[in-house]
Amino acid sequence: MRQTLIRIFLDQPWALWKTDPQSGISGPGLAVLWLVGGLLWFGFRFVRNGFSVPEGERGSLVVWLVGLVVCSVIGTVTGAGSFPIFGYGFMLLIGFLCAVWFANRRADANGIDREQILDAGFWILVSGVLGGRIFYLLQYGEHVFAGKSGGELLRAAIDLRQGGLVLVGGMVGGSIGYFTFCYLRKLSPLQLADVLTPSVFIGIAFGRLGCLMNGCCYGDACTLPWGISFPAGSVPFDSLALRGFVDPESAATYPLHPTQIYSALNGFVLAFVTAKYFPRRRHDGDVFALACILYPITRFLIEFLRNDEGSQLGTGLTISQLYSLLILVAGIVLMLTLSWRGRPARLRTTQMTTG
Template sequence: MYPVLIEIFGIKIYTYGVLVALGALTAYWLVLRFAKKEGINPNHVENTLLLALLLGIFGGRLSYVIEHPEHVQSLTDIFAIWNGGMNFFGGLAGGVVGAIIGIIKYRLPFWKTADMAVVALSIAHAIGRLGCTSAGCCYGKPFPLDGSVLPGIHFSDKFPFFYVVFSPGAVAPPYMPLYPTQLMEFMGLMAIFLVLLLAYRRKPFDGFVFSLYMLLYGVLRFFLEFFRGVTPPISGIGLTWNQLVALLMIATSIALALWLYREARHEKVA
């Protein structure tokens, strides 16, 4: 709701960019702490993280531009991520590719590294959703209530019991009550982060936390898509393509957890 955090001598510092950077730094700090505890070379983990971050940003922005060409009016708009506009699943795909390259290059333990990564990713993603709130991207559908149209957060007696109104200059339509999908996802991701943090300390096998993340985020995203107003449902299906990806994540997480569990049992027997 405050796209510009501060302006100094005509130079605008965008809130979205600051929060995304803060999320990335938090993930960076957390992964390095995990790496030291696991006895993994932190320099190798750091290089892998940076590669995953760069490809994640590229994939997230590219998929957003493809999905929302109406937001691109010039060549500069393609690269203007500071204004808001990143597709998470595209960013996740790019980040996974970058992580796999780093894991292979530095011979890092695959599933142990994956477990560390998703804990850090969940908190970084949560902070990034606060950035989406400031920029107005990833906004929700119109809130079914004739309430205040003043910019800000307003409480109501209907689920999710509050709604948001954006001012001019944000990506979202101004002066319109909308479902607070960015803040809903922030709260969901914070809950997922706490669950993953606890699971990481008591995981029964490597890869368990990664599987749990895919399950929890898949469920969260599938639910949230019913309230998001930026991706229309596919004709004849009634679901968005994001929901199809979320369902694929859920199914994959269950199959992966069962396979890793069986592999871990076989290793113990052997």
């Protein structure tokens, strides 16, 4: 695990690589990062345009140069030393970008406006994070708010630096945001959902890799060769020590199932399956319905290997397993409803474009 990937230094913006003496975490200067990122971007655009400068690139170049100057002096102006890049948030960002890229490719292949894909992605991202945080606070609010009062309560509620999202809550929140977006844009939600569903699973997969870096969503004891241990001070270590499963003086936990990796692989597999099923669907919404059937089944099974949640309501099942059962029932009902009443799936391009 690695909760903090690197630190970006503002006080030495042209440092190629520097180590923070307090945290021991290294990273580049902000100006160096901006310079390298800009060179890679403009180089990519140059090659993609047949080794010639694309039209309108001068304006972007001016903005980049101004940004380079700002990066060079911001540390002096603000007095700030550095800021961290957290592994959890970084993987969420990578997952979002990869999901949008894959959705754009699928949109191009099916005559759908890319602008709709990007707008829908932002609606899903924002509402998904909000829903995931609300569900997390409902489940773990007693721990999050313990010993806090006044303004500390608000800061604790919105502090996502080290994780704190429930995936099922994110899916519920993301769905609400998505259907609201489709209503406002007058789009067919089931039709667009079929295009976006594989990308959602890509986002979930990278998000679970973020969970591994953060240490959350950890598994139960594992005797298999790929069991992983978490060091003292990590989220799994502190949680297991508090529950009496680990000696607080130990250097690390006993080997645990890497359930984060299991869940990430599950996300990538479901992205592949739903993408391959898309050309074979018979009605708009078939791909989404299939996802609502497959995902809760796999999530339900993976939950048996996790050790970060207790059973709820005297059922012997975790809250995520109970949610999964509800999603499974909804997926089956949707699939049956589509097969009985749904129209044959046709990509109606005019409904999916702006204007």
